[in-house]
Amino acid sequence: MRLQDTGLTKEEIKAKVDTYMIETYERFDMVAERARGMYVYDEQGTPYLDFYAGIAVNSAGSCNDKVVLAVIDQVMDIMQTFNYPYTVPQALLAEKICTTIGMDKIFYQNSGTEANEAMIKLARKYGVETYGPHKFEIISAKMSFHGRTFGAMSATGQPDNACQVGFGDMTPGFKYATYNDLRSFEEAITENTIGIMVEPVQGEGGVHPAKPEFLKGLRKLCDDKGILLLIDEVQTGWCRTGAVMSYMNYGIKPDIVSMAKAMGGGMPIAAICATKKVAKAFTMGSHGSTFGGHPVCCAAAFAEVNELLDRDLAGNAKKMGAYFLEQAREKIPALKEARGQGCMLGLEFEEGINSVDVKHKCFDKKLLTTAIGTQVLRLVPPLILQKEHVDEAIRIIAEAVKELM
Numbered sequence: 001m002r003l004q005d006t007g008l009t010k011e012e013i014k015a016k017v018d019t020y021m022i023e024t025y026e027r028f029d030m031v032a033e034r035a036r037g038m039y040v041y042d043e044q045g046t047p048y049l050d051f052y053a054g055i056a057v058n059s060a061g062s063c064n065d066k067v068v069l070a071v072i073d074q075v076m077d078i079m080q081t082f083n084y085p086y087t088v089p090q091a092l093l094a095e096k097i098c099t100t101i102g103m104d105k106i107f108y109q110n111s112g113t114e115a116n117e118a119m120i121k122l123a124r125k126y127g128v129e130t131y132g133p134h135k136f137e138i139i140s141a142k143m144s145f146h147g148r149t150f151g152a153m154s155a156t157g158q159p160d161n162a163c164q165v166g167f168g169d170m171t172p173g174f175k176y177a178t179y180n181d182l183r184s185f186e187e188a189i190t191e192n193t194i195g196i197m198v199e200p201v202q203g204e205g206g207v208h209p210a211k212p213e214f215l216k217g218l219r220k221l222c223d224d225k226g227i228l229l230l231i232d233e234v235q236t237g238w239c240r241t242g243a244v245m246s247y248m249n250y251g252i253k254p255d256i257v258s259m260a261k262a263m264g265g266g267m268p269i270a271a272i273c274a275t276k277k278v279a280k281a282f283t284m285g286s287h288g289s290t291f292g293g294h295p296v297c298c299a300a301a302f303a304e305v306n307e308l309l310d311r312d313l314a315g316n317a318k319k320m321g322a323y324f325l326e327q328a329r330e331k332i333p334a335l336k337e338a339r340g341q342g343c344m345l346g347l348e349f350e351e352g353i354n355s356v357d358v359k360h361k362c363f364d365k366k367l368l369t370t371a372i373g374t375q376v377l378r379l380v381p382p383l384i385l386q387k388e389h390v391d392e393a394i395r396i397i398a399e400a401v402k403e404l405m
Ligand SMILES: Cc1ncc(COP(=O)(O)O)c(C=O)c1O
Pocket: 111, 112, 113, 114, 116, 145, 146, 147, 148, 199, 203, 204, 232, 233, 234, 235, 236, 260, 261
């Protein structure tokens, strides 16, 4: 639906949102009516260069032709059946994902937070049933972000963040250790610990990649203690970081991994993958989802995943991410640090430059970005980007920062 189909103005649409929606988002001042590849178009057809991709979602480009066709095809056949019958898209996607990332089993969910709920539930059930009723504690990282449902929210190590404040007690069974500090995790382990849960790059925490010795060390620590390594690849997964899964950059494998965002090419789908040994803890009726494994979302994901792999968009993410960081360091003023992994990029500014202001200035100059707090600008573009897109984004960000100095 576009404005012109309704006869309404942009201001009238904004007023309806104001009146009827519970607003928890700071909006861009645009009506997004269309998107293709690297661009989002507003109500007047003005293109915006997309360096946020629906927050790390549209990795093979917005409205990728193959994904769109897969959706249309599937919508015409069958949209929803619950999980009683078998469906072709579920089966093909399951095989593709498990064989690509070297995991045994998959369970479908609808969103990142739900995938993390499933990951936490599976780990806890495995712990309790294998070792006894108290073995369900999970250690996650300070400054992590795992989602907004109670389990995932409780795993999130940000007690002062708006996503946790004012909701009463968190779910018991979580402890927090310092990210990139192996000893801190080691010291937090008790006889009740069943697993360690981390993002390979902390996204919402400010785009901080795990150091190799940290993630590899966690794998070894988990093996030594006989506990599980749970990796949240909701934001990092599916080629964003220069590997299919970010954990592959470290040469390790988790016991359970969660994924969402990019896997559906714009459709809402998520999943966990687990080893056979751990996956067995989910028995008939112990977990489920009405929409999880939705045929249309699975068909979209199958097309998206194939696009990402066939076009080596992980390779492109690695190349373009490195080029972006090099150009940023050279051309963007007031930069404290430019960091990231693949095309999961963060620019941290010096005191006095507010990243939210930079984001607004970039928007005015037709570049879409997101800010994390007031210090970091996050760039998570579609992975089809080319040098010319990087050059344009760098030019706009540099100009925006200069205007704020
Ligand atoms: C690492 C990580 N985990 C979980 C989530 C939650 O995903 P969703 O918003 O799909 O529930 C996010 C969202 O930003 C995330 O970055």
